Amino acid sequence: AGDKPVWATEVGVGSFGADEVQVFGLERTAQxxxxxxxxxxxxxLFDLPQAWGAETRHREAEGSSYYRHFHMGLIRADGSPKPALESYARVADRMGLMQWxxxxxxxxxxxxxxMQxxxxxxxxTGLSWADRFRPGALDWFDRQMEALAPFEVMVTYCFTPEHLGVEAHHTxxxxxxxxxxxxxxxxxxRYAPARPARAAVRA
Structure with missing residues (x-):
């Protein structure tokens, strides 16, 4: 084992099988x-709305694994809370959220x-390379990052544009x-510009 810190940047248990499974998974993960x-x-935080489709390479060909993508949130697509939200609230100051x-x-x-x-x-969260080619992309990125300013944000750069991939899909x-x-x-x-080094103080 090395001496480098380990970050768990995406842990989760969905409610696809049962709400109780998600509660157990969250509480055990925290423990x-x-x-x-x-x-x-x-x-x-949120379930993925069914109408949006999950960003996976093979979609429905993944079988039940594909449909699990829609049940990973603590809040249902209709806005109603799941039982695991109460469990999460007890550790929210120590366990961050990963939300696309x-x-x-x-x-x-x-x-x-x-979240507040x-x-x-x-x-x-993520900033999508594919979205960068949409009209108004920078306006949206600016709005997103400004809205998230109250939090300590870790950004993932993701999603290959179809026209720039070896194959025509985002992965x-x-x-x-x-x-x-x-x-x-x-x-x-744009969002994390380098800060000038502090000038050396001379005696």
């Missing part, structure tokens, strides 16, 4: 990881309000890796 791992992020937001996601403001009410401090490797690197650099400079 095993909190206090041992410096950063833990529960996936996720779709382009112009109508849930963004509700998510911010709910819960006392969430840390959030993992494909990029045909032009430099183009992805340029996107990462653009987003980093």
């Amino acid at each position: 095993l990881l909190l206090g041992r791992v410096p950063n833990v992020y529960w996936y996720s 937001f779709h382009f112009e996601d109508p849930r963004l403001d509700d998510a911010v309000r709910i 009410d819960l006392g969430v401090r840390k959030l993992r 494909s490797c990029a045909r032009e890796p430099q183009a992805f690197a340029d996107f990462c650099a653009e987003m980093t400079e």
Whole structure:
């Protein structure tokens, strides 16, 4: 074992089988990881609406695994809380949330309000390379990142544009890796610009 810290950036148990399974999974995860791992992020706050479809490579060909994607949240797509939300509330100040937001996601403001009410401090989310090619992409990214400013945000750069992938799907490797690197650099400079080093103090 090395001396590097381990971050659990996406842990979760869905309610696909039963709400009680999710409650047990959340409470057991908290028991095993909190206090041992410096950063833990529960996936996720909201269920994925069925009408949106899950961002997976093979979709329904994955069988029941595909449908589990729609039941990972602590809050149902209709806005009603699941029993596991109460369990999460007890550890929200120590266990972050991992929540993807779709382009112009109508849930963004509700998510911010709910997370603040819960006392969430840390959030993992994503900025989509594929979305960067949509009209108004930067306006949406700006709105998303401004809304999430109250939290300590860890951003994942994700989702290959179909026209730039080796294959035409979002999980494909990029045909032009430099183009992805340029996107990462653009987003980093926009939302986490380098801070000038503090000048040395002379006696």
